[in-house]
Amino acid sequence: MASARSTKKFLFETLEILIFAFILSWGLRSTVVAAVNVPSGSMLPTIQLQDRLVVDKLSFKLTEINRGDVIVFRPLTSVDSSGDFWIKRVIGLPGDKVEIKDGEVFINDHALTESYEMEKPNYTYGPLMIPKDSYFVLGDNRNNSLDSHYWGVLPAENVVGRALFRYWPLDHFGLLAK
Structure with a gap:
């Protein structure tokens, strides 16, 4: 009889642990962190195809998004309604003037120094004044990126979080370069 009670107690405690773990995991994933898989080459060479990243969903709500941050966001529904997250680098902040010409990106009439870009852009854009609560984002693979x-x-409300570090593949484990 004691054996049956200890078995029931064990099963009940195991069920409690599993429910708690599920609730904790769901709570963390919905508010603090997320894991994303990168399906495209738009962020080459910084992020490779099929890299897996941890996204910080909390700190950008407490601190400002900065130029150079790699962010994960929900794309505009007019561009992609799949529900998948996209990842790009923040180039322009609210109030900035952005222009792309002669293979350079200009912010407020000053050319950016960008060690992370794969190649110089072969297109022109702007000038454009970035409205309040919006960002101008580009892929590091400038000529092969569906971006701003x-x-x-990109409306600020679409931002999910900052890409913090790569956890897969293991030989590339670490923080993302800014």
Whole structure:
């Protein structure tokens, strides 16, 4: 009889642990962190195809998004209604003037120094003043990225979080370069 009670107690405690773990996991994933898989080459060479990243969903709500941050966001529904997250680098902030010409990106009439870009852009864009609560985002693989030079500014409300570090593949584990 004691054996049956201890078995029931064990099963009940195991069920409690599993429910708690599920609730904790769901709570963390919905508010603090997310894991994303990168399906495209738009962020080459910084992020490779099929890299897996951890996204910080909390700190950008407490601190400002900065130029150079790699962010994860929900794309405009007019561009992609799949529900998948996209990832790009923040180039222009609210109030900035952005222009792309002669293979350079200009912010407020000053050329950016961008060690992370794969190649110089072979297109022109702007000038454009970025409205309040919006960002101008570009892929590091400038000529092969569906980004703000194609569809315009990204509303701040679409930002999910900052890409923090790569956890897969293991030989590339670490923080993302800014």
